[in-house]
Amino acid sequence: MLAEGIPQHPVKTVDTTFESLGLSPEVLEIVRKIGFQNPTPIQAAVIPTALTGKDLIGLAQTGSGKTAAFVLPIAQRLTHGQGVRGLILSPTREIALQTKAFMDVFGKNHSISTACLIGGVKMQPQIAALDSEPDVVVATPGRLMDHINRRNVSVDKVEELVLDEADHMLDLGFLPQIRSILDALPRKRHTMMFSATMPDSIEMLAQQFMNDPVRIDILPEGGAAEGINHRLYVVASENKRPCLVALLQQELGSTLVFTRRKVDAEWLYHILERQGHPVSRIHSDRSQGRRTEALQGFREGEHRILVATDIAGRGIDVPGITHVINFDFPETVEDYIHRGGRTARLKAEGIVSSIATWQDLPMVRQVEEALGNPIARCTVPGVEPWLESTKAPTKARRRL
Secondary structure (H helix, E strand, O other), X not given: OOOXXXXXXXXXXXXXXXXXHOOOHHHHHHHHHHOOOOOOHHHHHHHHHHHOOOOEEEEOOOOOOHHHHHHHHHHHXXXXXXXXXXXXXXXXXXXXXXXXXXXXXXXXXXXOOEEEEOOOOOHHHHHHHHHOOOOEEEEOHHHHHXXXXXXXXXXXXXXXXXXXXHHHHHHOOOHHHHHHHHHHOOOOOEEEEEEOOOOHHHHHHHHHHOOOOEEEEOOOOOOOOXXXXXXXXXXXXHHHHHHHHHHHHHOOOOEEEEXXXXXHHHHHHHHHHHOOOOEEEEOOOOOHHHHHHHHHHHHOXXXXXXXXXXXXXXXXXXXXXXXXXXXXXXXXXXXXXHHHOOOOOOOOOEEEEEEEOHHHHHHHHHHHHHHOOOOEEOOOOOOOEEEOOOOOOEEOOOOX
């Protein structure tokens, strides 16, 4: 049985069985039907603690199976028919839709119903879903606040709260909405927070809104996914596009290209399309339907290249990505780690190629410090590199 919306790609597992984690027969039946054999490390560590009702902070890289780690305990701990008692906050529409797919599957045998509240789509179908009195709401913070302010939903009975990709939600500026939502929730509740990094802002939220949380950290050293071949191409600004085109010709696998701004993603998409590349794009100015269509086409191989802003950088399971290209070098170490996490899923191998100008070099140094190693400097034919220096940048002769 393969459930629609549930990622089906190889992940590292442990020898522990799902039966040993304390899950109910009803939940285990779905686990077996879905084809899960053994839990991933984050699942094995989180599920027993979550089932006890203890607050927890789960730190794990993307692609580690953390969605099931919190969905399975929620599906077991809640019972149907008492109003909205589960709330899962997600940073992006795509992550929210994927999480709802998990809840629909694993909550089935406990009759747990789920509504999904995201921006970019009409309010009325969501209002209708709320009128049906769901047990769990999966939402992006902004759209949830819209419904709360319109009194379409009440969260004053929530017993199970999940903050998924918490660091990314804060990066996207959701802290005011998250504070408002947390203030509206019952003080007595079970809270789980998941993140791939642990910045000071997450520590602050944990201290204010969690009760002595258990910290579960299975991040690799440095926080970056294993199996990644990191490459850096330092070029003049006007050579970024030729460098990208050359990289796309060198590596012919499934490729995710990141830009910093949505206008640049749109511009780059049209350039690559005119050159005949099988390409699509995803950014916040595209409708939800178009974004879903682009991701589906990328998953199924219809498009080899997906141009994206950081909205696609976290939590989206697209198996088989072999190459991530940072057309714009990330602005934070966390963004670099998350972008790179889209390839080299667990023990698979992948390439992260970053195109940088001399202005990006200070951030490059920070990334290298986090990785614990310098990033290999590389060149492509026909594109002259910059010679790095502590002084003002000067062009270098092209390497032979």
